Amino acid sequence: MLEGHVFLGFGFFLIGLWHLFNHIKLHALYSNSYTSTLWFPFRISRHLELYFIMASCSLFIAMELFISPLHHHPLDPDGTIPSDHLHNFEHSSMALGFLVYATFAMVLDRKCIKAQHELTQLLGALAFVQEFLLIHLHSRDHTGVEGQYHLLLQLLILVSLVTTLMGIGLPKSFMVGFVRSVCIVFQGVWLMVIGLMLTTPGFVAKGCSIHFKEDPYLVKCSDDKALHRAVSLVNLQFSWLLIGVTIFAMSFYLIGVTTGRGYGEKVEYFSLRKEGHCSEEDSLKNDLESQSQKTSMQEQI
Template identity: 25%
Template sequence: MGLFNYTVAGGGFILIGAWESLASTSTALKNSSQPSTSQNPSTDKHTQDSVFSSSITFVLILILSFLSVLDSLLSFFDAINSKDNVGSVLQLQVIAISLLFFLYSVLGLMTCLKKSFLLPTPILNLVCLFAFAEEFLLFYLQRKDPSGVENRYYDLLLVPITICAFCSFLELKNPKSSYTRLGRGIGLILQGMWILQMGFAFFSDLVAQGCALHEKSRGNYTVKCKGHQEYHRGRAIATLQFNCHLALLVTVISFVYSIVCKKNGISREHMRYRPIGAEMQHLEMDNQAHFTLDSDEDDNENGIKEEMNVEMQRAIVPVPESETNGYHTGP
């Protein structure tokens, strides 16, 4: 395939993942910063922006999958001319995966651009999930040379593929979630970075010392090492490279996320500082103050009621009947 093909493939994955991540992050921030009311004038605008971003994503996937099919066809005919049966079968698998992504992009574009074409969203997401699952099986089962160092690179490539497949599975349950798109975008970026690293490791002088590339055909190759020590060093270097790529990705994502948050803004409810235990202390102080006031009022009210009762009792004390004109009215 060559370094150029790996560069194009890795750059395409990074571009798709970056666009998907930025679009999903921007959508999530806008949804959190605006009230969710039924009559929101910006709802239609957000819907149009989402359709536009999805259309660009499908176009990028369409171009990359089409280029992958062409490259696999060239590798397939080269394997036939070289009488490499393993290489020809391997390219047929790559073509099948590329056609699945091509079908996913075509259906997605028709759904976004044509209102008359109604395709349930879970079916579209299911096609994407099948494509990632088949890609996972391709690199998981690819063991052309059991002692080849490239197998370690393929094993590490399963990590971003698993992230993409898992996010696509979650999207089946909640198609409108921006966080599943964000996770899949990050997985695509990591996958593209690692494809670039594989290209430089296989087809340049950056391969581990004591190891060299051996090609049977255009798409069938292996990285062999001189001895057991060189083989283990090559595997260790691959693991170290993957960890460096992962750390770089986390740093870049944190930096870009801070810029996007500053540009789009976040709701004040999410940014308001609330010390731990401050609300409980405020409630306790209110309760104590309320109890003290109630006690004083109760005491005053009880005193007033007692005085009123005494006066009422005095008013209703029976008074002896008085004598009229000096005569007693008794019997």
């Protein structure tokens, strides 16, 4: 659980930070023609971000089902999923959703599909939907301290989902991309916090303890007073992290805008709608379509 939460959380953090940097830079350089996208090309490799997502998701699935010493055999001899491995398959299914998103996002870009922006946003939204539902309907009984951590995680996933859907109808909105990027960063940080706080005895609230013999990830409190205090501490952690992420995001924005104005290099627009290998092909197709339309009109006359 510790390795999975930290690994997945760090991946979300990196992607969110990369998105935040690009949204701020593009908005500073191209405020009049800014377009919010769900992924951004690298200079060294156009699809490096998507390759990173696919590799990370594949490794996470392998970690959940095969690599961990406890999960060498994810299935029972009769081919069924054992009850104590259901949560591993649920976690793997979350990663599978983002793997599908990244794969088809790359295919749509390579094929130069006209509806690439809308379909990519839809695929991203579906990945967040699956993540939200699998955590909300988790096979583990998320109650008490563990339940509070995952309840707040669901809030972050929901904001990511809503802003991704809003990106379909509001592609020019900087705030949609900015809020989504900050939320993905926060989701990554919160996942890492969950992994550390629920598996490290020294981080457990006073009056509570981890029952390693019963369940290595189960935090129980001695009485209702200790449970109430532990849940309140989780809320405080979330609120303090929210303030910290907000300060970081606003500072990052101010630095990015100041730096962006001094770039002086409006050579390459990283937005998928402006920059890319499809532009020349699209213009050629448009010329051929216009010529065919003119020819048909002349024949009709």
